[in-house]
Amino acid sequence: MIHLPFSPNHLKNLITACYPPNAALLNSAPEYRPNAQELSRLTYYAANRPGKINKLGGELEKRIKLECKKAQANNIRSRASLLISLSIMKALASECRRDISLLTPSLLAAVDAALASSSDLEVVARVASLFKAFTTFTDGRLIGVDQSVTKDYLSILEKFAKMSTAGSRSQDLEYRNRTRLVGLAALTGAVTSEALYSSTTFRHQVSHIVSALLINVQEVEIAVLENESVSLKQKPMSPYLEEFRTRPPVERRAASIHLHVDGDRGPTVTDVSNACLRALSSLFDHSNGAQVPYAVQAALNSLDERDGWNKLEHCRWIAAKMTEWTQYQYRYAVPTRLVERLQEDQDMPVTTPLHSALAAMITTVFTSPTPLVNLSTSDIISNLITILLRRVAIDPLDMLISELTECIASLGTHVYYADQIHDLAGELISRLVSVELNGIPGHDNDGCRAQALRSLLAGLVGLIRAPERHDALKEHGSPRLGIDSPKVANAVPKTSGTPIAEQPVRISIEPAETPTRVPNRAKVAPETWQDTLNLLCDGNYLVRADYTSSLVFYLESQISRRGEYTDEDGVRRLRSLSAGPMQNAGNVMAMLYGDESTRFLHAMHVYLYVLATSGSLGASSSFLSRSALAEEATIPGTEDRDSPTRSQHGRPSLSLPIRSRKQSVVQQLLARIPACLSSSTLPLATASDYRNITVALTTMHEHLPVRGLLAGVPFLLALEKFTEVDGVEDAGLHARMLIIREVVSRVWLVLGKVWDCVELVAIATQALEVLPVSQLQPLGELNTLGIHGVGEQPVSVESVETGRRWSGVDSSAALAALTENKNVLEATAMDSETLYTRLSAPWSAESALKNSVEPQASYDALRGDGISPRMKLAPALMHIENMSLQSLARSTRGVGVTDLRDALEGRSSMSNPALVNKAPSISTLEHTGASEVQPFHRLAPTRSRPDTRKLNGNPSEVRDMLNKLRIGKPNGSGNLLKASFPSIQRSEPRSSTLIPPYKS
Structure with missing residues (x-):
């Protein structure tokens, strides 16, 4: 019986014709390929009749499922037929790539059934090849939309993922590696497919894929992974896999998956790891x-x-x-x-x-x-x-x-x-x-x-x-060199050192695989770091020690050193040639009259003074709250300051209420400090604290010599004065006096070496040689930041028997030697007498605390226009002309159209109170004369004024306003805009009306 071309059995006949005869079915091994001519006829038929693809797929799905059951029962013919059916399905998917969505349900159902019923590695490899063909040509739109398709696809991924990690305990390494390579090849197809990235099920898919890949990664040594990761850049897997997002589906080609040939050297762990890393890198890359x-x-x-x-x-x-x-x-x-x-x-x-x-x-x-x-x-x-x-x-x-x-x-x-x-x-x-x-x-x-x-x-x-x-x-x-370097970690006293040169890190953004740099990296502003200085007086020694290390690091590398120059030998000298005269003058003015670095040093000396002399350190949160309420109103310069302070970079540091709380705490501590040492109020600082004080002061003078000189020398004199006690009989008091004077003496020695002052070095060295006992010897390393735990235990100040008195360095001689030094005089641009007067000025913690706060400008954008109350009242109280007021009450506001309108209407003078030269008066133009007898001297009725506003402005003021707006012909030079107003004619002296020159 001859079947018609379009009979219901025509599709079955086309598919059946692709198989070899039953007798020759086993002889098709080992390739198990369908008949090429009949397969070509089948694919041509499907490509030209897209409506038949769904039926063809359904027929092949039935065959594959039936053959899987028979092959599972060890039917050799069914196994061979199954391999051929999978090849037919792959060819159909490749030739009908434009209409792959019509074949998708049957294809995925067949693949899922074959994986579930067969453990034959050759069959699985053929199934993986079919699956990879599908992932190559699909657009992934059905996955996540069609419930059955999504379920089959996720099930397939799960099975291949298990296959990629199968045989972890298998003794046959070759078989295990072959199985894993087949699974990884299928997962690679999924990773390089639109079905992963265009689907709404990305999260579910990637959970199966990444889990399988990472298991293989963790089973390989790091050295092997590094080598294979390098090879990924040198040997790309395939142009079709790397460019799958850019190539259209019609130009893609599905790669075939083959098993390893028996008898050859089997795949190694390196091959598995290579395949795994390629899939993983492609996943993150896309x-x-x-x-x-x-x-x-x-x-x-x-x-x-x-x-x-x-x-x-x-x-x-x-x-x-x-x-x-x-x-x-x-x-x-x-x-x-x-x-x-x-x-x-x-x-x-x-x-x-x-x-x-x-x-x-x-x-x-x-x-x-x-x-x-x-x-x-x-x-x-x-x-x-x-x-x-x-x-x-x-x-x-x-x-x-x-x-x-x-x-x-x-x-x-x-x-x-x-x-x-x-x-x-x-x-x-x-x-x-x-x-x-x-x-x-x-x-x-x-x-x-x-x-x-x-x-x-x-x-x-x-x-x-x-x-x-x-x-x-x-x-x-x-x-x-940093915070954990020997220079900082070794115990002080240190007497010399080379300051670290400022080398700004240069970093730029580039999409390259190299570290990037940004030029002129901004350092932490002193005003920002100043908020942490309270930690110098914290009640916990470990906090104080860690903060000293942090402060030393900040002074060495972060704080602004504008105008501070030191040579390689650590001596401070002026750079008159390298910098211009204007720059040198600006630097000297900043150091003499104070900048943010100077204010920081003033604050640092306040806390160091509290640490060295106070009998109580630290404060609880309740104390801070109470002191804030009690003392906030008494802090100088904190009235009417509710806006947050800002650093030099324009970013908020701490709100003023918090800073006020911190200053109130300092004032409470300062109030408890006695005028001089006494047995009843001995300082709580330990020998380790005095060592840390010496560290901080030494670092300051080495890296900020000029600012340290101006801010630190008065502090040293005050600290020495604190130890002037008559008739010391107490051993503990004597010990405190000696250790504080030793700190002062060693800082004097540092000053002498920094400024190359031979006389001061000799004075300090001679004084230290006769020191009865030193408690500032190296006590071990400071706490290394980042290492937490017990930390360094503080060493207390040991009692010293009262014996021969030691007065330390003669401050008068030291100050005289320092103020006569040539380097000091050149750096400060002062004469010896002026410098001596400044350095010997009385120092107090309260004055230094006041100098540590930036003075607030009188201008307040929220409460006024910047003119003081005295300036506002002066025009009303003075009936005389005071032209100097015009220069004092300057406004920073720009000139606009409103100013021009005021000038034209004659109201420009009234907008600035400082320019009003007369007290308000009542016009008498429309009043009756005094000679005329009128009852009660009432004002005469006035005429109603027209609604139109006249221009009664002063011509000179209008001309000046136009000049400010750059309208007209300035200074007689040519301009595109001609003068808006002609010269004022004086023939009509009584008329003050100015006719606008603009014509419609």
Whole structure:
């Protein structure tokens, strides 16, 4: 019986004709290919009749499912027929790529059934090849829309993912690697398909894919992963896989998946890892900003499921590579999601490997050379600080605290705008001040507060040092001199040293795989750092010691040193040739009359004086609240100041109420300091504190010699005067007197060496040689920031028996030698007598505290126009002309149309009270004369005035206003605009009306 071409069995006949005869079915091994001629007829028929594709797919689906059941029962013929059916389905998908959506339901159902029923590796490889053909040509629109298609597709991905990790305990490494390579090849097809990125099921798909890939990554050594990751850049997988987003489906070609040939050397772990890394890198490379967080979350979920947090090095490597493989503009999503994941588990009572691994991953991402853009560093550092304080509240000795400190510090590695470090440091300082004032919310334990302050200080210093340290490690392979260097860590007294030269970090944004730099990176302003000086007098010694190290670092590397020049030998000399005369004059004026650095030094000396002399240190939160209410109104210059203060960069530092609270605390401490040493009020400072005071003063004089000279010498004289006690009989009092005088003497010695003053060096050296006993000998290293725990224990001041009195350095002789020094006179631009008068002026902590606050300008935009009340009252009280008032009451407002209108209407003089030269008077033009007899001398009725406004302005004022508006012919020079007003004719002296020159 001959079947008609369009009979119902025609499609079945076309498919059946593609198979070899039953007798020759087994002989088609090992390729198991369909008849080429009949297959070509079938594909031609389907390509020209798209309406028949769905029926063809359904018929092939039935055959494949039936053959899978028979093959599962060890039917050899059914197995051969199954392999051929899969080849037919692949050819049909390749030739009908334009209408692949019509074949999708049957194809995915057949693939899912074949994977579920067959464990034959050859069959699975043929199924993977069919699946990869589908992922190559599909647009993925049905996935996520059609429920059955979505279910089959996700089921297929899950099965291939399991295959990619199969045989973990298998002894046959070759078979295990073959199986994994087949699964990874199928997953690679899914990763490089539009079905992943265009579908709404991206999150579900990527959870299966990433989990399988990361399992293989964690089973390989880091060295192997590094080698294979390098080969990814050198040997791309395929132009079709790398450009699949740009090539249209009709130009794509599906790659075939073949098994390894028996007898040859089997695939190795390196081959598996290579395939895995290619798929993983392609996934992150093609994900957009909304998809990258899902991919990162899938990686974190995989680590959770497999307990991969214990492999710390692998976690760090994965984090770095995820960031590197992600597109340049979306890389910020990786560290952001890591921080969010860490924040989710911040309340766990005990630190787990998850916390440590996440912290290490975050630090790795920030310290890696991979550039990051669009990263919200403010949000990141705020979240990290919150997590840090939470862990401190749970356990002050938590191991995660130090790791979180490193995370905060690592944020400073990537700097993309000039004020970035300044902004981040301001955020840290604001939280530092908050913890200092209020402690940890809900915890009254002083240990929690101290640990939080120490951690924030370590993060602050590490944040500032991060850019320069990163550049130093890259260029020189060794860190620069910093807070943990021997120069700072070794105990003082130190008498000489070479100041660190200011070398601004230059960083620029470039989409390259190299560390970027930004030119002229702004340093932390002294006004911002000044808010932390209270920590010098904190009640906890570990906080004071850590802060001294931070302060030394700040003085060495951050504070502005405008006009401060030192030679290689550490001697301060004037640079008259390298800088111009105007620049030198400006620098000298800034140092003599005070700038922000000078104000900072004044404040620092106040707190050092309190630390050296006060019998009480630190204050509780309740004390701060009470003192703020009681003393805020008494602070000089704090009246009517409710707006936040701003630093030199225009960013808010601390609100004035908070700063007022801090100053009120200082005033409370200063009020308790006696005029001189006494047995009843001995200072609480330890020998370690006096050593730290010497560290800070020495660093200041070495790096800020001129400002340190002007601000520090009066302080030394006052500190020495504090020790002038007659008839010292108490051993403890004698010890305090000796140690304070030793601090003063060693600072005098530093001054002599900094200024190359031989006479002062000789005086100080001679005095120190006869010192009865020194308690400022090296006491070990200062606390290393970032290392938390017990820390250095303070050494108390030991009692010294009252014996031979030691007066220290003769301050009069030292001051005379210093003021006669040539270097000092050149640097300060003063004569010896003037300099002596200034340096010997009485110093008090109260005056220094007042000088540490920037004087407020009289101009207040909210309450007035900048004119003092005296200036406003003067015109009304004085009936004489005072032209000097016009120059004093200047307005900074620009000239506009309103000023021109006022001039035309004659109201320009009334807009400025200082220009009114007469008291208000009543016009008598319309009043009756005094000679006329009128009852009660009432005013005569006036005529109603017209509504039209006349121009009665003064011509000279109008001309001046037009000149200010640059309308007219200035100075007789040519201009495109002619003079708006002609010369005023004097023939009509009585008329003051000015006719506008503008004509319609």
